[in-house]
Structures are given as structure tokens and as C-alpha cells.
Amino acid sequence: MALDNRRLADLAAHDAFIQRHNGPREEDVTAMLEALGEPSLDALLERTIPADIRLGRELDLDPPKSEAESLDYLRRLAAQNRPFKSYLGQGYHGTHLPTVIQRNLLENPGWYTAYTPYQPEISQGRLEGLLNFQQMVMDLTGMELANASMLDEATAAAEAMALCRRANKKARSHVFFVADDVLAQTLDVVRTRAAYFGFELVVAPAEQLAEVEAFGALLQYPGESGRIRDLAPLLADARERGIMTCVAADIMSLVLLTEPGALGADIVVGSTQRFGVPMGFGGPHAAYFATTDKLKRSIPGRIIGVSKDSRDGQALRMAMQTREQHIRREKATSNICTAQALLANIAGFYAVYHGAEGLTTIAGRIHRLTTILALGLQEKGVALAHDSWFDTLRLTGVDAGKIHGRALTHAINVRYFDGGDIGVSLDETTTAHDLDVLFDVLLGEEHGLSVRELDERVVAEGASGIPAACRRQSDFLTHPTFKRYRSETEMLRYLKRLENKDLSLAHAMIPLGSCTMKLNATSEMIPITWPEFAEVHPFVPRDQVAGYKQMIDELSAFLVEITGYDHISMQPNSGAQGEYLGLVAIRRYQAANGEGHRNVCLIPSSAHGTNPASAAMVGMKVVVVECDENGNIDIDDLRAKAEKHADALSAIMITYPSTHGVFEAGVREVCRIVHDHGGQVYVDGANMNAQVGLTRPGDFGGDVSHLNLHKTFCIPHGGGGPGMGPIGVKAHLAPYVANHVVTPIEGVNDDCGAVSAAAYGSASILPISWGYIKMMGARGLREATELAILNANYIARRLGEHYPVLYKGENGTVAHECIIDIRPLKAASGISEEDIAKRLMDYGFHAPTMSFPVAGTLMIEPTESESRYEIDRFCDAMIAIREEIARVEAGEWPADDNPLVHAPHTMADLMDDGWERPYSRELGAFPTEAVKAAKYWPAVNRVDNVFGDRQLICSCPSIDEYRD
Ligand SMILES: *Cc1c(COP(=O)(O)O)cnc(C)c1O
Numbered sequence: 001m002a003l004d005n006r007r008l009a010d011l012a013a014h015d016a017f018i019q020r021h022n023g024p025r026e027e028d029v030t031a032m033l034e035a036l037g038e039p040s041l042d043a044l045l046e047r048t049i050p051a052d053i054r055l056g057r058e059l060d061l062d063p064p065k066s067e068a069e070s071l072d073y074l075r076r077l078a079a080q081n082r083p084f085k086s087y088l089g090q091g092y093h094g095t096h097l098p099t100v101i102q103r104n105l106l107e108n109p110g111w112y113t114a115y116t117p118y119q120p121e122i123s124q125g126r127l128e129g130l131l132n133f134q135q136m137v138m139d140l141t142g143m144e145l146a147n148a149s150m151l152d153e154a155t156a157a158a159e160a161m162a163l164c165r166r167a168n169k170k171a172r173s174h175v176f177f178v179a180d181d182v183l184a185q186t187l188d189v190v191r192t193r194a195a196y197f198g199f200e201l202v203v204a205p206a207e208q209l210a211e212v213e214a215f216g217a218l219l220q221y222p223g224e225s226g227r228i229r230d231l232a233p234l235l236a237d238a239r240e241r242g243i244m245t246c247v248a249a250d251i252m253s254l255v256l257l258t259e260p261g262a263l264g265a266d267i268v269v270g271s272t273q274r275f276g277v278p279m280g281f282g283g284p285h286a287a288y289f290a291t292t293d294k295l296k297r298s299i300p301g302r303i304i305g306v307s308k309d310s311r312d313g314q315a316l317r318m319a320m321q322t323r324e325q326h327i328r329r330e331k332a333t334s335n336i337c338t339a340q341a342l343l344a345n346i347a348g349f350y351a352v353y354h355g356a357e358g359l360t361t362i363a364g365r366i367h368r369l370t371t372i373l374a375l376g377l378q379e380k381g382v383a384l385a386h387d388s389w390f391d392t393l394r395l396t397g398v399d400a401g402k403i404h405g406r407a408l409t410h411a412i413n414v415r416y417f418d419g420g421d422i423g424v425s426l427d428e429t430t431t432a433h434d435l436d437v438l439f440d441v442l443l444g445e446e447h448g449l450s451v452r453e454l455d456e457r458v459v460a461e462g463a464s465g466i467p468a469a470c471r472r473q474s475d476f477l478t479h480p481t482f483k484r485y486r487s488e489t490e491m492l493r494y495l496k497r498l499e500n501k502d503l504s505l506a507h508a509m510i511p512l513g514s515c516t517m518k519l520n521a522t523s524e525m526i527p528i529t530w531p532e533f534a535e536v537h538p539f540v541p542r543d544q545v546a547g548y549k550q551m552i553d554e555l556s557a558f559l560v561e562i563t564g565y566d567h568i569s570m571q572p573n574s575g576a577q578g579e580y581l582g583l584v585a586i587r588r589y590q591a592a593n594g595e596g597h598r599n600v601c602l603i604p605s606s607a608h609g610t611n612p613a614s615a616a617m618v619g620m621k622v623v624v625v626e627c628d629e630n631g632n633i634d635i636d637d638l639r640a641k642a643e644k645h646a647d648a649l650s651a652i653m654i655t656y657p658s659t660h661g662v663f664e665a666g667v668r669e670v671c672r673i674v675h676d677h678g679g680q681v682y683v684d685g686a687n688m689n690a691q692v693g694l695t696r697p698g699d700f701g702g703d704v705s706h707l708n709l710h711k712t713f714c715i716p717h718g719g720g721g722p723g724m725g726p727i728g729v730k731a732h733l734a735p736y737v738a739n740h741v742v743t744p745i746e747g748v749n750d751d752c753g754a755v756s757a758a759a760y761g762s763a764s765i766l767p768i769s770w771g772y773i774k775m776m777g778a779r780g781l782r783e784a785t786e787l788a789i790l791n792a793n794y795i796a797r798r799l800g801e802h803y804p805v806l807y808k809g810e811n812g813t814v815a816h817e818c819i820i821d822i823r824p825l826k827a828a829s830g831i832s833e834e835d836i837a838k839r840l841m842d843y844g845f846h847a848p849t850m851s852f853p854v855a856g857t858l859m860i861e862p863t864e865s866e867s868r869y870e871i872d873r874f875c876d877a878m879i880a881i882r883e884e885i886a887r888v889e890a891g892e893w894p895a896d897d898n899p900l901v902h903a904p905h906t907m908a909d910l911m912d913d914g915w916e917r918p919y920s921r922e923l924g925a926f927p928t929e930a931v932k933a934a935k936y937w938p939a940v941n942r943v944d945n946v947f948g949d950r951q952l953i954c955s956c957p958s959i960d961e962y963r964d
Helices: 014-020 026-036 043-050 067-080 099-106 124-141 151-169 184-197 205-211 233-242 325-331 341-379 398-409 432-443 451-461 489-500 521-527 544-561 575-594 610-617 635-644 665-678 687-688 731-737 764-798 823-829 833-842 869-890 908-909 921-923 929-933 945-950 958-964
Strands: 175-179 200-204 216-221 246-248 269-271 287-291 301-310 313-320 392-396 422-425 567-569 600-604 621-625 649-655 680-684 704-706 726-729 818-821 856-859
Touching: 014 067, 014 764, 026 043, 026 764, 026 869, 043 764, 067 521, 067 544, 067 764, 099 704, 099 823, 124 233, 124 301, 124 489, 151 175, 151 184, 151 246, 151 649, 151 665, 175 184, 184 216, 184 575, 200 205, 200 422, 200 704, 200 833, 205 216, 205 233, 205 451, 205 908, 216 233, 216 680, 216 687, 233 635, 287 341, 301 945, 313 945, 325 610, 341 392, 341 489, 392 398, 422 432, 432 451, 451 726, 544 567, 544 687, 544 726, 544 764, 544 833, 544 921, 567 731, 575 610, 575 680, 575 687, 575 704, 575 726, 575 731, 610 621, 610 649, 621 869, 635 665, 649 665, 665 680, 665 945, 680 687, 687 764, 726 731, 764 818, 764 856, 764 869, 823 869, 833 856, 856 908, 856 945, 908 921
Parallel strands: 175 200, 175 216, 216 246, 246 269, 600 621, 600 649, 649 680, 680 704
Antiparallel strands: 269 287, 301 313, 392 422, 567 726, 704 726, 818 856
16 A cells, blocks of 8 residues: 555544444455345445435544544543542542452453343353352341342432332331431432332431331431431331331441341442442442342342252352343333442452451541541540541531631542531541641641541540440351452452353353444543542532543533434433433423323333333333334334323333334334324434434434443443443423432533432443544444444344344344344244353353343344454354254254253363263364364353242352352
């Protein structure tokens, strides 16, 4: 190539990232089009996307930046965040993420690119990590059961409220009691949820619970300004009177405080952020949810349980998986799908690394420093609002103005209460030197206190802020796992050992339909651990986060242009949360216009389970719209139902392209019908990867959509979270999205409550999506969408010769994913979609999405990031599996004894002396040459689902079982 003829600007490699993100090379595109019989990519798109919704222009975005330029630009933005040290508390605390965990887990694609562990045989590593998390939560809270993470403390508390109602059928009251020292953002979220559940909230001092009739109650432990109450009498009295109780507890304080389980709580929730997860301006972090054993079948979220595999070996899995929301739909009681698996793993490993002794030292040190601070302040005549504390003091009668001035000079943030009180919360990162500075700030520099002398006094007097009745008596983290990995060498190897059990994008494509497992580029990931983004408290004054603000504003502007909406709300921290907020905005808008009675939500039968679950959560009545035999929304049925419910029609929720993987030609018509009958249109944006740059939901009739940034916009799935589900809305809905009580959001009505704990959800992972869009630019994003569609059609063509492709568009093409139907094969051979999914593991692949949206099918989504080489490798595997099924059909192998039903094959199978199967060990474990060259070994044989559900064990197995 003649470089000399090109201008310097053309040599700047601005295209380079597009080439890195997209898998197929130019010659591959040509070959794939040829295989499809398409003259050009444009021709394929013309046949695939209805003409009346095509964008017809390039998106209006800045030209793409190279990886180096993008990182450089972002570094300059990050530098605009001012590095104050925060003592703000309120549910967010400084922490030291152990570097061995940072490098080998948080920054390691082997961990962060994995998917939710629906296929347990290739997920044993992160399942063990999550089981450790559950054990840690159970131990520290003193509860019998814990789930494997919630989105944040506030939503966990809201879920607890709903659980109290469900589980407490006897209580006739519709009142939910909330203590007035619950975190403000928690109350905000609980209030939003309660409104649509029809609950009345009573907010009062905790003691007044004794005088209130309620179905449930939420208490904070310690209270939000630091007070430690002995909750035992209150909880006992509540139980006596048939009130279910939830205690929101600070996980670090529980190391020293009596565990809420021993106090008599029914549910305990909280954040595990301060167990090694950076504050990140609000998230992501894992919340925990723990209950008594009685509530085990109604606990929300995912629970990891112990089961066995087909060789009777111990194996972990997600318990009660069939209970997941896509089965329960509108009967679901919670809409949680994506949670915070990666962050739960970090918190779990933090506990494993420190063990009970380490945590006791850390919590003890935090408390000791707080006690020194308290004694010093008291010595200087400062009054404290409470005579108990763990890590937080509330100072009264001080000169807040002077303190504020000195705090600014020392670049620290303390909390300013209305009325002039000052709050200070210490954490793991606080040092003795920090205390010197704090005394200077709180008392003025002439205080003359010595931290060392105060410390001697604390030791001599045995001073403590923890009331004697509230001191923890019981052991915790006694399981060997929490003792064995204390040295860095042991921890490094433990992390690596678990990582090696799991299949991630670092091994192979993960062709999960609807989940969009695309590249999570290194240059997108790098900034999330920069301290300027990671170590920011969400409640700092806005002038300290100019960099965050600009990054979020820019990302919002990108998403406005990409979607055709007018405004973005960044608050929801998952797609399902976005659905919830979108529907809340619709309800608020309709109520403001005198149409609050509208409560019917139309949902096509093909919808993702979170759709009806979210609708149910905002008090809507779900009316199902049928699909025709081609999988499209049955327009006649829609028209009839819209007419029938015209007076009560609130909204429709559609997915586009549909969950059947088709660009429905009638989508404009669908939107028109609903609008004509007074309803709003919610477009589920999970399939946005087929739209970006080609069509926009805001143009074809959507009023609101969520965007799964962890699908289309490159945030990794983290083995089941984090995610982000911001919503785009048309202007008329913009004032009705979520505000935030602590950090108000411009342009949103004051009375619009929050849906997440932090104003911008999981803000610290937004640089990932920002970087993706910045580096792709308009052309890159469009090409990505085009290649995603090409890859899917190529797969549909190659596999279509061997498996029936269930749905296609009018012109015989599919969108960005395709569904193959296994039902006829199963009828003929007895081989099920599950057998195929497990057999794919032997070939080194993760299965496609199983039985969604149609039972007995597999939904394949390759994304643009997969190369033709990898896609061919996958198709070859699927075709080879089809040939194996043919041998079963032909009677060559018995229906119950063949490589499919025995899949996946493990090393244990190979070592089996008594191998008597009608196929060789080699065929079982090494079905292709490619597998021989690079074998991924499933850690366990096929996991027994029923066994694990029948006897639910959700704690770490005893040491004897380890020995087995
Ligand atoms: C993934 C998905 C959702 C839910 O999103 P989460 O981020 O997991 O909460 C909703 N609808 C569809 C179609 C999806 O694929």
C-alpha cells in the first residue's frame, strides 16, 4: 500500500478500533454475502429492515477516536473530578480493594466477561465465589439464608417490603413502617415502590413501631447518623404483634455488633460496597438480602445452591432456576434479572482474603479511630447527638460554616445536616494522620489534641461506642474457605483455579440470544479503576465531579442521538429497573394529565419475563397480545384489545426487533394503534444492537425505552451483573423520570421519587459505554449493527440446512439473532435442547439461549464482534451435533446412552475404568481436532436440577463433603 499518497490525518489509524471491535474482515464479509446470495450488505439490510423505519442518514456523532486518543480525552475528564477525601457515610465508604483481587478478578476478562451461570457445568468457579458471598452474608447477619446479590441497598429494602407483604398474609394492615433514621435514598426508593403497591408508609422514630399496626417494618442498624440501638426488644414486640421486620445493616459494623438474626429480624439487607468495592460515584456494588429459612421459597433474586452431578459429585447451581421471572411473568413478585454478581464476588473474596480475624481487625480499627475522634471532640466540649457509635458521629452545636471553610482548605468532605449538625463517618482507609486533619477541621488548628494520647486513653479506659448489649458474641466465617487463602499466593491460585473452571468470552463465543455477548474492549475497561472515577462518593458536592458530569452528559447526548429520544435518565442500574422506571414515568405522566386510572398494559406473548413483572410492579394489569404463526404481533388481536381496553389503556411493551429475532414490518402500525387509544409505547431496548445507526425507536413511535448498556454498549456481564439500564424518553415524559432526594437532578419534578440508591445508578461503569461510542463513531456503530445482522443471517443460513429456523422476516431474513427449533428433533430422537446445550460444552462452546422466548428452542446471537472463523467453528460444532443426533435417530446409539445425553464429558469420565458406552472416550471429550488443540474442561458432569431444588442447601458445604 502506497502510504506516501495518503494525507497524514488518514494515517492516524482512526479506524483502528472499529477493526478491533468488529470480527469479520472485508474478505469474510464478501464470502458471507456470497453464501447468502446477497449482492451487497445494503441489499441484505434492505430485505431485513422495513423501509418505513430506516434512519436514512448517518448518526450525528463526533468522528471516531483511536484507543489512545479516547483514553487521553477521558483522562482529562477524570482529572476534572476533584480528589477530596470523603467522610460522608450514608451507605458509601472508602475501602481498600485488595490488589490481588483487583488484578485477577475485577480487571480480568476471565471473570468479567462470563455470563449469568445458567449453565452450571461451565460456571462452577463463579458459583463457588457466589456461594462464599452467601455464606459471608449469612454469617455476618446471623440469618439462615442469603441470595447472591441485589442491585443496591435501597432496592433491596424495597424488595424486603414486598416480601413482608407476600409472606405476611395474615396482617390486614396496608401500612409499612419505616424508621426515620433509615438512609434517605432508601426511603426515597421504598416510597416510590410503595406508591404502586398501594402501601401506606409511616415514617417515625424506631421506638414508635410499638404503637403502629403494620404488615412490615424497616429499621436501620446502625441508624443513618450513627446511633446503635438495641433492636431486640423492638423486633420481639413486632414479632409478637404479627409485624414482619427487615433490618438494613451496615456489613462492616456487623463484625462487631450483635447480628440481626440473633436480634430477631425476619429479613436483613444492606450493601457490601465497603468490602473492597470502590464507591464509584454510586455503583456498581452488590447489596445483600438475607432471610430466615421460612422465607426461602419467596426470597427475590438468585440463590446459589449445592446439588450433585450425574456422577454423584458435588456441583453448584442456581437454585429454583425454573422459578426465575421469565416463567412467572406477571405473577412474578420481583423483576430482578441482572444483579451484581461480579461485585458480590469481589466482596466475597474480600471476606475470604481477610477472614474473621482480618475483618475483626479492620472493623475494630475503624471503631477505635471513631472512638478516638469522639473522645477528642468531647474533651473539647463538642456535643455528640448519640452516645453510641460504630464508625459515624453526629456533632451538634458546632459552627458548621467555619468547619465548612476549613474542610474545603483540607480537601475533605464531611456531612452537613440541615440545621447545622455535622456528620463524620470513618472507614477502612482512615489513618491516624487523617484524624489529625479531622481534628484541625472540626475544632480549628489550636485544639492541641494528640491522637496518640487519646488512643492510650481509649485503651486504658476500654472506651467503646458500642453498647454492651449490642456487642457481637458469636463466631463468623468459620468455614475453612475463610481460613485457607490468607496469603497472596494462596489467594492468587484460588482465584485462578476458580477462573479456570468457567467458560468466558476469553475462551469462545457465547452466542446467547437477547444477551448480546460482544467484545468488552480493554480500552473501554481500563478507566473504571482509575481513582478519579472509582473513589468518588455519590453525595459529594457537584463542583467536585465536573468530569463525571461531562462524561455522563456526553454519553446522554450520544444515546439521545442513537435512540431518537429527547432525554436520558441514567438512574436505573439494570434493564429491568429501566422498565420499571419507564412505566413509572408513564403512570406519573398520565396521573398528571388526569388519566391516573389508566392501568392496562398490553404485552405480546413473546415478551421477556421482566416486562410483565415490571408492569405488575407498577400496579398495571397485564393483557397478553397474541403473536401470529410467523411470530409477529397479531395486529388484529392488538387492535381488538386496544379497543376493548381503550378507556383503561396505559401502555404497550414491545421489543424491537422482536424477541423472535425479526424486524416486524408493522411496528409503526402497532405504535399508532396504541397511541390512538390513548396509550404510551414502551420499547424494550434489549435488542438495540440490531438498530443502532439504522433505525431509532424514538422515530418509529416509542415514547420510552431502556437500553441495556451491558448488552449493546459493551459493559461486560460480569457473570450476572453489573449492568446499566438507562431510559430514553420523549420530552413529555422527561419531567416524570426519577429524581433523587440527596442529589437532586435538574429537569425532573421534585416529587418524582428515586428507583435506585444513587442518582446516576452505577455511574463508574459508564466510561465503558462512553468509550465504545467515542471510538466507534457513527460509521463504526452502523457497521457494527450491519455486521451483527450479517453474522446472524450467515448462521441462520448455515444452520438452516440442518435445523429448522423458527421465524424469519417477510423477505426470509432474520435480524441480529435467530431461533432454531429443536422440538421436531426431540420428537424424532428424544434429544432435547438441553442435551444440545450440554454437548456444545464438549465442543468448547457456551450454549445459546435455551427455551426463550419459545420452549424447546435455541436462540443464537453472534454479535458483530465474532469473526467468521469463530462463527464457522460454532456452526461446524452445531452441524456435527446434528449428525450425532442422526445416529440416535437411526438407532445406532440408544436414546439413553449416547454422547448427547451424557454430555458434558469430564476428566472423571475419561478416567472411568468401567467405560461401557457405545462410543469412545475420545468422541465424548474430544469430538473435533480443534478441541484437541485447546480443550476446555467442564468442571462437573451434568448437574441434577431437581435434586438441588428438593433439598435446598445454600451455604458452603461442610469440610467432609469437600473431602468426598
Ligand atoms: C436482558 C433483557 C431484559 C432485562 O434486562 P436486565 O438488564 O437483565 O434486567 C429485558 N428484556 C429483554 C428482551 C432482555 O433480553
